[in-house]
Amino acid sequence: xxxxxxxxxxxxxxxxxxxxxxxxxxxxxxxxxxxxxxxxxxxxxxxxxxxxxxxxxxxxxxxxxxxxxxxxxxxxxxxxxxxxxxxxxxxxxxxxxxxxxxxxxxxxxxxxxxxxxxxxxxxxxxxxxxxxxxxxxxxxxxxxxxxxxxxxxxxxxxxxxxxxxxxxxxxx
Numbered sequence: 001x002x003x004x005x006x007x008x009x010x011x012x013x014x015x016x017x018x019x020x021x022x023x024x025x026x027x028x029x030x031x032x033x034x035x036x037x038x039x040x041x042x043x044x045x046x047x048x049x050x051x052x053x054x055x056x057x058x059x060x061x062x063x064x065x066x067x068x069x070x071x072x073x074x075x076x077x078x079x080x081x082x083x084x085x086x087x088x089x090x091x092x093x094x095x096x097x098x099x100x101x102x103x104x105x106x107x108x109x110x111x112x113x114x115x116x117x118x119x120x121x122x123x124x125x126x127x128x129x130x131x132x133x134x135x136x137x138x139x140x141x142x143x144x145x146x147x148x149x150x151x152x153x154x155x156x157x158x159x160x161x162x163x164x165x166x167x168x169x170x171x172x
Contacts, residue, residue, distance in 0.1 A: 002026065002145045004130060009112055013134055018077040018141050029150050033073050041066040072152035079132065079139040080161060084168060088112055091133040098167050104129070127153060129160060138164075 006021040044059045044066070084091070088111060095114045099106055104116040107128065116129040125146050132139040142157040144150055 002128060002143055002150065004108075004115060004128060004143070007113055007130075007132075009132060012079065012132060013139060016079045016081070016139070018079060018130055018132075018143075026150075030073060030076075033149060033151060034070055037066050037070045037073070041070070069152060069154065072154055076143065076152050077141055079141050080157060082138040082140070082161065082164065082168075083136065084138055085136065088133045088135060091138060094168070094171065095131050095133070095138075097171070098164060101167065102163065127156060140164075 003023065004020055008019045012019045041063050044063045048056045048059055086094075092109065092111070092114055095116070096106065096109065098104075099114075099116050102118070104118050106114070107117045108115040112133050114131040114133065116131070118127045118129070119125070120127060126144075128143045128145060130141050130143065140157075140160070142153045142160060144153045144156075
């Protein structure tokens with residue numbers, strides 16, 4: 001279970017990365033997934049080079065997907081920006097309304113941080129959407145929480161941004 005507490009708000013906004021107190025398990029998990037996915041990519045690349053047959057070029061697609069997964073895991077805490085000038089109180093209310101529309105669960109709601117949780121799959125699997133509310137913009141990132149390893153969310157952060165932008169247009 002990912003514990004997102006002690007978020008350094010100012011440092012996160014300045015660096016455009018979510019900065020919080022991480023457990024040793026999260027650091028080990030990131031290292032393990034990057035090494036594991038890189039090993040798979042290396043194995044597929046080795047097969048392509050060793051077997052000089054054109055049929056093995058189809059393995060370029062899984063290699064690209066695996067490398068994109070490694071990239072997403074490394075940049076998982078990078079904050080995406082949605083420019084929107086309102087007060088932080090109005091922004092918090094907008095995020096909470098978005099939460100009720102999408103049927104997300106509010107895990108934390110403070111002055112400048114809102115954390116939403118979405119159940120997916122079976123059991124205790126969920127995604128956490130962390131919104132940082134600044135006067136200039138919304139900043140958010142998507143973290144996935146699974147039972148053993150936390151593979152990165154590959155596409156869901158794009159879908160949430162699209163849905164949130166639609167929600168803002170409807171609300172304006």
